[in-house]
Amino acid sequence: MRMLLAANRQSMGKWVAKQASECLRQAIEEQGKASIIVATGSSQFEVLGALIKQPNIDWTCVEGFHLDEYIGLSEEHSASFCRYLKERFVSRVPLADFHYLYGNQPPTETIDRIGGLLRETTVDVALVGIGENAHLAFNDPPADFQITDPYITVTLDEACRHQQVGEGWFESIEDVPRQAISMSIQQILKAKQIYCTVPDERKANAVRATLEGPIDPQTPASILQWHHGVHFACDRAAASKLSRNTLDRMERVK
Numbered sequence: 001m002r003m004l005l006a007a008n009r010q011s012m013g014k015w016v017a018k019q020a021s022e023c024l025r026q027a028i029e030e031q032g033k034a035s036i037i038v039a040t041g042s043s044q045f046e047v048l049g050a051l052i053k054q055p056n057i058d059w060t061c062v063e064g065f066h067l068d069e070y071i072g073l074s075e076e077h078s079a080s081f082c083r084y085l086k087e088r089f090v091s092r093v094p095l096a097d098f099h100y101l102y103g104n105q106p107p108t109e110t111i112d113r114i115g116g117l118l119r120e121t122t123v124d125v126a127l128v129g130i131g132e133n134a135h136l137a138f139n140d141p142p143a144d145f146q147i148t149d150p151y152i153t154v155t156l157d158e159a160c161r162h163q164q165v166g167e168g169w170f171e172s173i174e175d176v177p178r179q180a181i182s183m184s185i186q187q188i189l190k191a192k193q194i195y196c197t198v199p200d201e202r203k204a205n206a207v208r209a210t211l212e213g214p215i216d217p218q219t220p221a222s223i224l225q226w227h228h229g230v231h232f233a234c235d236r237a238a239a240s241k242l243s244r245n246t247l248d249r250m251e252r253v254k
């Protein structure tokens with residue numbers, strides 16, 4: 001795993017977007033097409049903002065997959081991940097296709113359909129973030145590292161639901177759905193390159209556990225230590241609880 005320490009959110013977003021676009025370009029050159037998994041949340045604001053401005057990507061050769069979505073939430077809701085992805089990514093670039101997990105459609109049908117497509121796809125790039133509880137997509141602790149289905153339905157833990165209110169996506173805890181569709185850990189790990197972007201002091205404990213702790217289902221993102229194509233980027237605030245030893249091993253992004 002490559003670890004990066006960025007001066008701020010903007011430089012981190014730009015760095016991730018540049019690297020990810022380079023992977024997409026290379027995949028298109030070698031295979032004639034590329035695929036990308038796209039996450040949502042505040043961690044992806046700067047990444048997607050910079051990605052849609054990257055030059056020389058033939059987006060008509062790129063297929064996108066949705067990482068996770070609340071069950072029962074329609075696209076009209078301001079916290080809908082479908083809505084977020086449409087506004088910030090899919091409507092901004094001429095993709096070959098984007099496979100949404102629609103929250104207001106029957107989850108089993110959605111999982112079977114999009115999961116079926118994913119089984120036949122080699123994913124070039126995955127953009128992910130981590131939660132305050134170190135969740136990866138919506139795989140809250142204790143995460144199941146063994147499930148091989150591309151997508152699963154999960155019950156969100158209370159800490160995770162409260163964090164969504166804290167981040168301002170929902171007005172109250174009653175508004176936060178209890179279930180979600182999440183890409184499985186095994187499926188995320190199948191991506192050739194994984195860019196994990198983690199800004200904010202709220203994530204400092206999760207970052208320390210992820211990078212310095214053991215690989216453990218209680219820290220779902222710790223599984224990223226195992227993957228050679230992971231680029232784990234955080235800003236100074238998110239890195240504020242890391243040891244000197246870890247900080248010394250991180251590459252700097254200005």
Ligand SMILES: O=P(O)(O)OC[C@H]1O[C@](O)(CO)[C@@H](O)[C@@H]1O
Binds near residue numbers: 039129136
């Ligand atoms: O971007 P945030 O808000 O820090 O959330 C991190 C991760 O959590 C999820 O939003 C799920 O809550 C992922 O899609 C995202 O990558």
